[in-house]
Amino acid sequence: MFPELDSAAPGGRLAENVMHFARLLRAAGLRIGPDRVIDCTRALELADCNRREDWYWTMSAVLISREEQRPIFDQAFRIFWRDPKLTEKMMAALLPRAHGRAAKPEQQQSQRLSDALFNQKKPEEQQEQQVELDARLSFSTREVLQRMDFDTMSAAELAQAKKMLAQLRLPLPLVRTRRLEAAPRGARMDLRATLRQSLREGGGLIPLVRAAPSEIHPPLVVLCDISGSMNPYARMFLHFLHALTNDRDRVSVFVFGTRLTNITRQLRHRDVDIAMARVADAIKDWSGGTRIGACLREFNWRWGRRVLGQNACLLLVSDGLDREAGEGLGEEMQRMHKSCNQLIWLNPLLRYDQFEARPAGVRAMLPHVDRFLPVHNLKSLIDLAHALARPEPRHLEKRAWS
Amino acid sequence: MPRALPNCIDQTHELLKTADYVADRSLATALYLSLTMQRPLFLEGEAGVGKTEIAKVIAQTLGRELIRLQCYEGLDIAQAAYEWNYSRQMIEIRLAEAAGEKSRDQLSQDIFSEKFLVKRPLARALEGARGAAPVLLIDELDRTDEPFEAYLLEVLSDWQITIPETGTLKAAEPPIVVVTSNRTREIHDAVKRRCFYYWVDYPDAARELEILRRKAPKAAAALSREVVAFVQRLRGVDLFKLPGVAETIDWANCLVALDRVTLDPETVNNTLGVLLKYQDDIERIAGEEATRLVGEAKSAAVAA
Numbered sequence: 001m002f003p004e005l006d007s008a009a010p011g012g013r014l015a016e017n018v019m020h021f022a023r024l025l026r027a028a029g030l031r032i033g034p035d036r037v038i039d040c041t042r043a044l045e046l047a048d049c050n051r052r053e054d055w056y057w058t059m060s061a062v063l064i065s066r067e068e069q070r071p072i073f074d075q076a077f078r079i080f081w082r083d084p085k086l087t088e089k090m091m092a093a094l095l096p097r098a099h100g101r102a103a104k105p106e107q108q109q110s111q112r113l114s115d116a117l118f119n120q121k122k123p124e125e126q127q128e129q130q131v132e133l134d135a136r137l138s139f140s141t142r143e144v145l146q147r148m149d150f151d152t153m154s155a156a157e158l159a160q161a162k163k164m165l166a167q168l169r170l171p172l173p174l175v176r177t178r179r180l181e182a183a184p185r186g187a188r189m190d191l192r193a194t195l196r197q198s199l200r201e202g203g204g205l206i207p208l209v210r211a212a213p214s215e216i217h218p219p220l221v222v223l224c225d226i227s228g229s230m231n232p233y234a235r236m237f238l239h240f241l242h243a244l245t246n247d248r249d250r251v252s253v254f255v256f257g258t259r260l261t262n263i264t265r266q267l268r269h270r271d272v273d274i275a276m277a278r279v280a281d282a283i284k285d286w287s288g289g290t291r292i293g294a295c296l297r298e299f300n301w302r303w304g305r306r307v308l309g310q311n312a313c314l315l316l317v318s319d320g321l322d323r324e325a326g327e328g329l330g331e332e333m334q335r336m337h338k339s340c341n342q343l344i345w346l347n348p349l350l351r352y353d354q355f356e357a358r359p360a361g362v363r364a365m366l367p368h369v370d371r372f373l374p375v376h377n378l379k380s381l382i383d384l385a386h387a388l389a390r391p392e393p394r395h396l397e398k399r400a401w402s
Numbered sequence: 403m404p405r406a407l408p409n410c411i412d413q414t415h416e417l418l419k420t421a422d423y424v425a426d427r428s429l430a431t432a433l434y435l436s437l438t439m440q441r442p443l444f445l446e447g448e449a450g451v452g453k454t455e456i457a458k459v460i461a462q463t464l465g466r467e468l469i470r471l472q473c474y475e476g477l478d479i480a481q482a483a484y485e486w487n488y489s490r491q492m493i494e495i496r497l498a499e500a501a502g503e504k505s506r507d508q509l510s511q512d513i514f515s516e517k518f519l520v521k522r523p524l525a526r527a528l529e530g531a532r533g534a535a536p537v538l539l540i541d542e543l544d545r546t547d548e549p550f551e552a553y554l555l556e557v558l559s560d561w562q563i564t565i566p567e568t569g570t571l572k573a574a575e576p577p578i579v580v581v582t583s584n585r586t587r588e589i590h591d592a593v594k595r596r597c598f599y600y601w602v603d604y605p606d607a608a609r610e611l612e613i614l615r616r617k618a619p620k621a622a623a624a625l626s627r628e629v630v631a632f633v634q635r636l637r638g639v640d641l642f643k644l645p646g647v648a649e650t651i652d653w654a655n656c657l658v659a660l661d662r663v664t665l666d667p668e669t670v671n672n673t674l675g676v677l678l679k680y681q682d683d684i685e686r687i688a689g690e691e692a693t694r695l696v697g698e699a700k701s702a703a704v705a706a
Binding site: 031033035039042043046048057058060061062064065066178180191192196199204206216219300305307331 | 410411427428431432434435436438439441446475476478480485486488491492495499506509510513544547548549567585586587588591594595598599600601640642682
């Protein structure tokens with residue numbers, strides 16, 4: 001089955017070079033297993049490439065698995081196949097760096113380890129604080145935290161809030177699929193299971209096995225504003241999103257300020273601190289201005305049709321304060337609203353009782369949302385969880401604010 | 403009459419050309435590899451760039467049967483792979499009863515045998531004889547859900563389908579598989595890993611002109627040049643849905659039907675609906691923008 005990797009045979013150097021090339025791509029972040037390396041060697045032998053062009057397209061067919069990878073592949077290809085000797089040297093220089101990158105999470109973990117050790121030293125102090133809180137207010141810290149705004153919390157309180165967020169689950173409404181699953185009181189009949197059941201008993205009796213359409217969670221897409229005005233809330237919300245991303249499949253997370261960044265892959269890491277560090281690396285416009293219209297437009301244009309399929313539910317986290325005074329925002333919101341099943345706008349400014357839909361951005365966005373909910377503290381997140389579990393008619397939600 | 407597979411990239415390229423499919427050499431390379439190494443070809447790209455057409459062309463030029471599996475939400479094994487013929491099975495049980503058949507094992511063996519099996523596209527694709535394996539087109543895989551993708555893994559890597567009641571259906575010769583996706587969601591890496599990936603892009607002006615020459619032969623050469631120049635410019639505009647090759651061909655045919663030999667702003671405005679399928683896009687282009695693009699396209703067509 002396996003091709004000969006004998007370096008003495010003609011073309012033996014080929015396998016070696018392909019292997020080095022694959023390692024280069026892997027170091028650059030493409031996911032390429034040994035199976036693809038083997039495929040690639042075989043493909044190159046088969047294609048009998050005399051032209052550089054054929055060589056390129058053969059490798060690209062085997063090694064690329066999505067179009068976004070092409071720029072990286074192109075660069076690597078140009079550098080590597082110009083002079084493999086040169087690249088061997090480069091690899092020697094590059095690989096330790098790649099290892100260095102891989103080792104980084106461990107470093108972070110060790111940082112966390114020291115944090116943990118440090119924290120263990122003073123549990124008394126923390127307890128004291130709790131007692132104090134309990135004395136001042138008649139409900140538990142948990143309750144206090146639930147009410148307190150994210151932006152008025154101290155570091156210790158934030159840490160605790162993060163812990164609570166990690167336990168919070170978001171029960172989105174289920175959607176019915178067209179696929180059937182066994183259900184004792186289902187309206188449909190599963191003939192195949194019925195016959196099997198019948199034969200198990202000798203074919204004399206035919207007990208009916210019933211089925212009903214199965215229900216699944218719809219894909220969840222989150223668009224989170226990370227501009228300066230959202231700063232205290234966005235950080236907390238990212239922690240919540242991390243918990244959510246690791247809790248279920250089909251969650252895509254985007255953040256935007258002056259530009260749109262997809263941080264789904266970064267959030268996928270199980271360890272919340274590593275995930276946050278990666279997110280921080282990926283975001284270039286943290287706490288900057290806001291261009292909601294332009295970012296939503298980019299989302300609609302580049303991502304909308306790729307992530308909003310299959311009855312997706314869209315959460316938009318933003319205060320609606322737009323630098324460009326809501327220019328072009330209405331149309332983009334409308335498009336977004338039409339391409340998803342449910343659009344929920346979470347706005348931290350809603351905590352103020354006198355909130356009015358004054359800013360142009362808010363006014364442009366309001367007509368196109370299904371629900372409009374506050375998200376400034378833990379309690380509001382818990383409310384959100386409840387609200388999502390029971391979808392209400394949209395006009396009831398909106399009237400209070402528009 | 404089944405024909406043998408091409409021997410090299412050039413032959414593959416020629417083969418596509420004989421069926422009026424104007425392909426890049428890059429596509430020929432990917433196709434040749436997938437034919438020779440018996441791997442599925444995974445085609446991704448915007449709607450209307452000719453992904454499905456590739457499978458049809460392969461089937462036609464190689465003289466193979468084309469088996470098409472159109473994916474949709476909720477597609478399950480019963481519709482994609484195989485199903486038992488329940489009513490016949492029930493009759494069989496009654497007959498066995500009437501005949502006084504007592505052996506349970508014998509009965510279940512009779513019931514779950516080949517003659518009660520209804521084969522659907524995936525199972526039929528595994529039935530090809532040597533040298534005459536059919537072309538299996540799994541169209542718009544992104545429309546199904548993840549569980550179906552997972553089911554495909556067995557078919558696409560081992561060329562077999564496991565039927566719990568009887569055993570395994572295995573292909574004597576693997577079918578030629580073409581998988582297409584419009585990218586309305588990402589297909590899992592596990593599926594992509596088993597395939598050769600090819601991104602079908604919009605063609606450049608020269609290739610699009612060649613396509614028009616073959617697919618809309620009634621259009622005058624000058625008109626075709628203008629049409630291509632116009633569409634190519636349109637693809638540079640920031641539109642929500644860019645027109646694909648299919649739209650270009652439709653539009654050229656539509657202009658021929660209107661007896662136009664050259665582009666003029668009014669006709670373009672009236673027929674924009676053939677090219678653009680979103681109202682926002684049409685609003686944006688209709689009027690001044692269209693006039694400007696027509697002017698540019700005309701001068702470019704003359705220069706070419």
